[in-house]
Each structure stands twice: as structure tokens, then as C-alpha cells.
């Protein structure tokens with residue numbers, strides 16, 4: 001499958017300059033290679049920070065020093081990857097770090113593939129697949145809530161929840177198999193009705209995880225929120241207020257915004273791509289028409305539409321058309337310009353409504369809350385979610401489907417063999433979540449998402 005017997009090396013810190021930068025080696029030859037490139041003669045003491053210098057191994061017979069470094073050796077199996085690991089902390093200059101990397105490669109290390117350190121940790125049983133994926137999520141987190149959800153999963157909250165479900169399932173399978181093994185005893189280890197009840201308990205556990213799935217996914221993957229409305233209602237002003245900076249041009253001339261303007265924002269802990277669009281109207285101007293088309297396309301892919309109306313003007317034909325076009329989408333009708341005298345009949349508008357003034361920012365706290373509420377389907381916004389990854393959610397749903405078939409079969413007194421097939425199928429889906437039975441392709445796909453050095 002994957003080769004783990006060679007020694008890999010990579011720069012573990014982000015590209016660019018910093019006070020410090022780390023080069024990491026993992027593999028059986030990590031101590032040997034570091035002995036070769038470090039000036040220090042004695043072997044590195046396990047888990048001791050050693051101040052020394054790195055030699056430039058690429059310079060042939062008379063290597064000069066590259067940098068002063070601190071080297072730390074973590075012997076197998078008590079290291080992040082389960083193999084011998086040496087971490088070399090140098091000054092955070094890309095030139096220096098590349099020179100350390102080249103020296104290690106000249107001494108026999110291979111440049112690591114993306115995610116290869118985490119993959120080795122997984123293959124060596126240091127982390128299961130959920131926890132490995134959580135490492136990537138933690139590194140990618142944009143909002144504190146995303147980081148918290150990822151960290152909980154790294155700590156094993158989801159692993160434990162899945163293990164608890166698996167224990168129940170394993171016990172039931174063992175008892176059913178026992179009944180199959182001793183058919184002549186006239187003794188059923190599990191009565192069918194009892195089996196149906198036991199399966200229902202397992203299903204309940206899965207359901208209690210899946211309850212938060214939509215919210216968890218939204219927290220992890222973020223959402224696309226598109227601002228729509230006819231020209232001049234204040235879309236760009238609303239956009240800027242939510243983005244917290246004057247990103248989009250605002251003028252009193254209808255048709256100001258021509259292109260899509262996008263900004264990543266944090267809404268109550270959710271990361272959202274906020275998109276400002278050209279005001280919707282029929283137009284002959286070819287640039288504006290292209291903008292209007294792009295806006296329509298953005299509305300089509302939005303998780304949520306903020307349909308902005310100017311509440312100081314009666315609803316016009318264009319407003320009505322947009323209200324009509326978005327009835328099936330998830331949306332919030334935003335009544336802007338609340339500082340002006342209202343001329344809109346609110347009772348004719350669909351809920352949810354938000355009333356704001358994009359000049360002063362009034363009403364925006366409540367708009368942010370309703371955006372988060374619409375995106376996550378409601379309560380407990382500040383909580384983390386135990387499950388957030390689409391792969392885990394899909395597998396849990398598949399497991400649940402097999403359990404449901406088994407439960408119905410048990411209720412209908414179907415023989416144990418048939419139940420067992422479905423229960424085992426349910427269990428293998430749980431195994432796939434934690435990575436006990438995951439194909440090489442899936443693993444490759446998951447670890448490719450990481451950057452080099454992770």
C-alpha cells in the first residue's frame with residue numbers, strides 16, 4: 001500500500017518569513033540523517049532540545065554552516081508519526097529552511113508528499129481517520145468555532161461516539177452469531193423482538209449524532225450568502241456593513257455594481273462567502289447585462305439569499321419579480337434604509353424579515369443572528385457540533401439505512417442470517433468512518449488535501 005520505510009522530510013511551517021521555521025524528518029533514518037547534517041558529534045538525546053548548527057551537505061567536501069538550530073529527537077513509537085522524528089527549528093527564513101531541507105535530502109531523506117506525516121501517524125495507529133481529518137480542518141479553520149469543532153474531533157469526541165455505537169452493534173452481532181452457531185440448542189440468544197429493540201437503540205444513537213449534522217457541516221464548510229435586489233436599494237452598503245470594510249463601491253447612481261464582489265466573513269462563528277451582485281433590472285448596457293447574469297448565477301448557487309428592498313419606496317416591478325424568483329430559495333428579506341419614512345407594506349412580505357439601516361449599522365446584529373439561524377436551521381448557535389464532515393455524515397446515514405432494514409426484518413421475524421448481513425454492512429460503514437476499512441483511493445484523496453509538511 002503506502003511506503004513508510006523510507007525517511008521523509010519537509011518544511012513544516014508556512015511559506016514566508018517568520019521568527020522561527022521548522023523542518024521535520026520522519027522515518028527509520030531520521031536520527032542518522034540528522035547526525036550527518038548537524039554539527040554536533042554525539043547522538044541527539046531523546047526529547048531534549050539541543051542547540052547546534054546545520055551543515056550544508058550540498059557543498060561537497062568542506063560544508064559550511066547553514067544556520068544555528070535547535071534539534072529535537074522523538075524516538076519511535078512516542079512521536080507524532082509513530083516513527084523516529086527529528087524536528088529542526090531554524091530561523092524562519094525561506095532561504096535557510098530550504099537549505100536545511102536540501103541538506104537533509106542530500107543526506108538521504110525524500111521530500112514528503114502532501115499529508116504524508118499525518119498519513120504515517122494514521123497508518124501507525126497514532127490517530128484514526130477522523131482525527132487525521134480533524135488535523136486538516138484545524139489547520140484550515142477560519143473562525144474560532146471551526147477550530148473548536150476540529151479540535152474536539154482531534155481529541156476524539158466523534159471517535160468515542162462512533163465507538164459507543166459500534167459496541168452496541170458488535171454485541172448484538174455476537175449474540176446473533178451465537179444463535180446461528182448453536183441452532184440445535186433450541187435456545188435463541190436473542191429473541192427477534194428483542195433484536196429489533198436493540199437495533200432501534202443503536203439507530204437512536206446515530207440519530208442523535210445526525211441531528212447536528214447540517215449545522216456541523218455548515219460550521220466546517222461555510223456557506224455562500226448572496227445579496228440580491230434591484231439597483232440602488234443599498235446592496236453594496238449592506239455588503240460593506242457585513243464585511244466590516246468598504247469593499248464594494250457605493251454611489252447614488254443605480255447600476256453602480258457591475259461585477260460580483262466577494263468577501264469571506266465570520267457570522268456568529270460561521271464562515272461565509274458574502275457575495276455582492278449587480279442590481280437586477282432589464283438593461284441594454286452590455287457590461288451591466290453581464291453583471292446581472294452573473295448575479296442570477298450567484299443566486300442559483302447560494303445557500304442563503306439576502307433580498308434587499310428599499311423600504312422608503314413602494315415595492316416595484318423589479319422587486320416583485322425578484323421576490324417571485326426566489327420563493328423556493330432560502331432567503332431573508334432585508335428592508336434597508338430604515339432611517340427613511342417607510343413606504344412598504346410589511347404584511348405583504350414573506351418572513352423572515354430584517355430591518356436595517358446600512359448607513360448607521362442599526363439592525364445588523366439582529367440580521368447577523370438571523371443569517372446564522374437560517375443557515376444552521378436554528379438553536380444552539382454557540383455550541384460546537386460533534387459531526388461536521390460530509391464523508392462522516394454520508395457513512396453514518398448509510399449505516400443507519402442498513403440498520404433500519406435490519407430492524408424491520410427483525411420485527412418481521414426474518415431469520416438471523418439476513419439480519420446479520422445488514423448489521424455487518426452497518427458496522428463496516430462505521431469502520432470506514434474511523435478508517436479501519438478504508439480503500440487506498442479514499443485515503444489518498446483525504447490526505448492529498450493536506451499541504452506539504454503536514
Ligand SMILES: Nc1nc2c(ncn2[C@@H]2O[C@H](COP(=O)(O)OP(=O)(O)OP(=O)(O)O)[C@@H](O)[C@H]2O)c(=O)[nH]1
Nearest residue numbers: 231232233234235236237252255256257279337358
Ligand atoms: N438613507 C439611506 N441611504 C442608504 C442606505 N443604504 C444605502 N443608502 C444609499 O443608497 C445609495 C445606493 O447604495 P448602494 O449600496 O450603492 O446600492 P446598491 O444596491 O449596491 O446599488 P447598485 O450597485 O447600483 O445596484 C447610496 O447613495 C447609499 O448611500 C440607508 O440605509 N439609508
Ligand SMILES: [Mg+2]
Nearest residue numbers: 235236256257
Ligand atoms: Mg452595488
